[in-house]
Amino acid sequence: MEINIRPEEEKDYRRVEEITRAAFGYSDRIKRGQIGRPYEHWMVHELRRRDGIMALSLVAVLEDGTIVGHIICSNAVVKKENQSLPVLNFGPLSVLPEYQRIGIGGALIHAMTGRAKRLDYGAILFFGRPEYYPQFGFREAEVYGIADAEGYNYPAFMAMELKEGYLKEVCGGRYFESDIYNDELNRETVRAFDREFTNG
Ligand SMILES: CC(C)(COP(=O)(O)OP(=O)(O)OC[C@H]1O[C@@H](n2cnc3c(N)ncnc32)[C@H](O)[C@@H]1OP(=O)(O)O)[C@@H](O)C(=O)NCCC(=O)NCCS
Numbered sequence: 573m574e575i576n577i578r579p580e581e582e583k584d585y586r587r588v589e590e591i592t593r594a595a596f597g598y599s600d601r602i603k604r605g606q607i608g609r610p611y612e613h614w615m616v617h618e619l620r621r622r623d624g625i626m627a628l629s630l631v632a633v634l635e636d637g638t639i640v641g642h643i644i645c646s647n648a649v650v651k652k653e654n655q656s657l658p659v660l661n662f663g664p665l666s667v668l669p670e671y672q673r674i675g676i677g678g679a680l681i682h683a684m685t686g687r688a689k690r691l692d693y694g695a696i697l698f699f700g701r702p703e704y705y706p707q708f709g710f711r712e713a714e715v716y717g718i719a720d721a722e723g724y725n726y727p728a729f730m731a732m733e734l735k736e737g738y739l740k741e742v743c744g745g746r747y748f749e750s751d752i753y754n755d756e757l758n759r760e761t762v763r764a765f766d767r768e769f770t771n772g
Contacts, residue, residue: 573634575676577683580629580642585620588631588642588666589613593769595666611762612664613769615752616644623647623750627691628660630683632667632676641667643680645688646752648697650718652745659739660688660696661749681708685734694738695731697747702727717743 580588593613620626623646632641648661662684667676685708688696697713699720710732714725716739723746733739752758 573674575640575679576633576635577630577679578633579627580631580644584631584639585617587639589617590769591639591642591668592616592664592666593766594668595672596664598766598769611758611766612666614758614762614765615664616642617765618752618758619644619646619750623752625660628662628684628687630680630687632680640671641665641676641680643684645684645696646750648747648749650695650697650739650742650745650747652742655742655745657694657739657742657745659747660693660734661698661753662696663698663700663753665700677704678708681705685709685732689734694735695733697729697731698749699728699753700730702730705730708732713747716740717745719746721746721748 590613596612598613620629625645625647628645630643631639633639643662643665645660645662648659650657650659665677665680685696697718710730712725712727713719713729713731716731718731718739719725720729731739
């Protein structure tokens with residue numbers, strides 16, 4: 573199966589949100605009464621408006637033009653004392669359930685990191701599945717001496733340098749991502765947004 577990776581365009585927006593919603597099983601969670609969090613399809617929608625980097629919002633497309641996967645990056649920082657170092661965050665990463673485990677997620681990650689290097693970004697930090705991402709070169713952020721905003725480290729908090737040594741100067745620092753990812757802030761807005769989708 574041939575998969576093409578290209579930047580997301582405006583005409584793709586709703587399809588990408590639907591894919592994200594399906595990949596993260598949002599409708600199943602609603603059925604189980606777990607409507608509290610998280611809200612990945614809303615995050616994608618909102619990231620396009622603030623903090624998202626559209627040059628690093630990429631879709632995976634089948635030969636017939638059908639979009640089956642998506643990845644998006646956003647601006648984040650590592651702070652240490654009076655220093656604030658720009659870094660990339662990424663996520664959500666979504667592959668439509670029926671197209672998972674055939675390499676599409678990996679292809680999106682490789683395309684994203686390749687583009688990010690060409691755009692001169694120095695490092696990527698994010699929270700994700702610790703069993704999936706190390707195969708692409710991500711390591712625990714602790715290796716670089718960087719903690720989350722509250723000062724903690726754990727396997728789901730990962731990092732990768734795109735330029736060797738980029739994170740050295742903020743060793744001992746803390747990581748701050750967009751507050752888009754703080755769903756408690758946005759709970760009611762998100763519920764209203766989700767009503768535009770069918771729950772099937
Ligand atoms: C996680 C996700 C993006 C992976 O994309 P994918 O296209 O299915 O993954 P790939 O085919 O590139 O996977 C390559 C390898 O990674 C491993 N892998 C894939 N999904 C995995 C998972 N969920 N957990 C652990 N390992 C995984 C497997 O070893 C796989 O190779 P294999 O199928 O030969 O065993 C996709 O399953 C998805 O959209 N899941 C729901 C949303 C989600 O969890 N997003 C990530 C949040 S951090």
